[in-house]
Amino acid sequence: MNFSLVKPVQAQDFTIPQPENIEIVDVGRLISALVGTILIIAALLAFFYLILGGIQWITSGGDKSAMEAARNKITHAIVGLIIVGAAWAIMLLVQSFLGINIIGSGVELPKPWE
Numbered sequence: 407m408n409f410s411l412v413k414p415v416q417a418q419d420f421t422i423p424q425p426e427n428i429e430i431v432d433v434g435r436l437i438s439a440l441v442g443t444i445l446i447i448a449a450l451l452a453f454f455y456l457i458l459g460g461i462q463w464i465t466s467g468g469d470k471s472a473m474e475a476a477r478n479k480i481t482h483a484i485v486g487l488i489i490v491g492a493a494w495a496i497m498l499l500v501q502s503f504l505g506i507n508i509i510g511s512g513v514e515l516p517k518p519w520e
Contacts, residue, residue: 438508441497449490456483 459479466472501508 441508445490445494445497449487452483452486452490455486456480459483 459476462479463473463476466476497508
């Protein structure tokens with residue numbers, strides 16, 4: 407006599423095959439691709455913001471508050487581009503010093519200790 411409320415289940419053992427068209431096979435390469443992509447997107451957004459500030463400056467028509475808003479937008483875009491460039495340079499330095507591949511292998515920095 408079975409007093410358990412759980413009924414046995416008849417199921418087939420099944421393994422899901424690995425898709426053949428996936429190129430990223432480990433977490434390190436995934437993070438590397440994400441970091442590079444995020445930096446490129448951030449640079450493009452900052453450049454777009456810079457252009458938007460320039461257009462706003464041109465169309466301000468001499469209005470002081472509109473010119474000030476455009477100047478602030480341009481300043482923020484330039485600061486954003488500097489931050490993205492600094493982040494890219496820091497990633498390259500970390501990549502060079504630690505010997506790991508963070509954002510791709512496009513730039514080789516000289517190593518004075520070799």
